Amino acid sequence: MPEISTPIRSALRWWIFAVILVADILDLLSTTVTNIAAPSVVRDLHAPVSLTPWLGSTYALALGSILVVGGRIGDRYGYRRSFLLGIAGFGAASLLCALAWDSASIIGARLLQGAFGALLIPQGFSILLRAFPRTELGRVFGLFGPLMAVGSISGPVVAGLLIEADPLGLGWRGVFAANLLLALVVLLIAARVLPADRGRRAVAIDPLATLLLMLGVLGMLGGLIQSADGGWTPLPVFAIVAGLALLALFSRHQLRGGNPLLAPALFRNRGFVAGLLVSSLFFAAVAGLLYVTSLYLQSGLRLAPLRTSEIMLPLSVGIIIASFSARGAIVRLGRRLVTVGLALTGTGVLGYLAIVGAKAPAWLFTVPLFLCGLGMGCCFGSLFAVTLGDVDEEQTGSASGTLNAVQQIVNAVGSAVVSTLFLTVGAVHGARSGLLLTLLGVLGVIVLCGLCLPLLPRAAAADHH
CATH class of the missing domain: 1.20.1250.20 (MFS general substrate transporter like domains)
Known part of the structure; x- marks a missing residue:
């Protein structure tokens, strides 16, 4: 640059x-x-x-x-x-x-x-x-x-x-x-x-790839959400099938195109693919967890928005504390820091389950949410750095862009799918049952992430990456 x-x-x-x-x-x-x-x-x-x-x-x-x-x-x-x-x-x-x-x-x-x-x-x-x-x-x-x-x-x-x-x-x-x-x-x-600049007209842009990706994910999300609201009628089934077909076309276009949005060579790197999988699962789960917690506090317990934000505040504090504490240890600890983060997040979700199961007061949620925040703070920076650990330096820019784009998409998927599960179960069995099932699902995803850890690179990418 x-x-x-x-x-x-x-x-x-x-x-x-x-x-x-x-x-x-x-x-x-x-x-x-x-x-x-x-x-x-x-x-x-x-x-x-x-x-x-x-x-x-x-x-x-x-x-x-x-x-x-x-x-x-x-x-x-x-x-x-x-x-x-x-x-x-x-x-x-x-x-x-x-x-x-x-x-x-x-x-x-x-x-x-x-x-x-x-x-x-x-x-x-x-x-x-x-x-x-x-x-x-x-x-x-x-x-x-x-x-x-x-x-x-x-x-x-x-x-x-x-x-x-x-x-x-x-x-x-x-x-x-x-x-x-x-x-x-x-x-x-x-x-x-802002300083003026002229740009470089030689840079190629592929709007078709973006359109296929966006419509494909939108079709899948729309089908899942519609099925939860109105059952498995032909419309949500068609939306999901159409979404999968568009994503298949996107993959084919990426493999054949001369200037792909996602570099195909990256997906031949086992460590990068494993890191991308774990990152996607983790970010989807925690995005859904945050959304559902807010919904439960407001819709289930009838708390005001301000009171809800106060109860959720320790989660953000935990993220900040862990992010700063772990920042200097990412390169030194590598995959071990991700393990610590997953363990803390899983422990927080277990505590959250126990408190909801015991029908304890809502203010006690602050303790497991703080633990979840510590775990997230350990994982946010380290997951990306470890995923890039085996990536060649010349591919780091493309890999980083891929990780950031995928994170945003899985945040959307996680929020939609997890909150849909909560609302569907809650409509039939009550908000508390919906939250309990959601927390079990999130805990299952975190356990799955832990099982995939041996596939990740041991070391994180160097700072200059």
């Missing part, structure tokens, strides 16, 4: 850093706020309960499916131009979310939000790499983690506060209105401070 030809003043560089950081926090908030806002959205729109799994999954689905091609759009047409278009579109989509009048309108707006997020997010790191001298990049990216971690804590809490305070009578719509205001501020500042 070439640096810009004209050096940027130090003060201006940190304004650029602030713009990129807030844009990334906006993406993080859009991923997490629906964990708290979903029950309020469903009630206010008089929507069927089947809308709940879609609220979180549609954003992550669009983001993950378009993320790789979003990066290539920046390479081709310029990072500044792509960033500005992405943040403007993200703000407009947030406004549409705030104005939603029924299920279809908010789902469409969330898809647009994710699509523009996929155009916005990849440009940030490319811009930082061009704006800062190489000697300062370690400090820049070292600051990113802590500040993003603060965002992960503040998102659900801010959502709970906005819904509870109900400014201007907006309710849950205030969450998306706040997104719009932040996006406008970022757009105005970014237009003044």
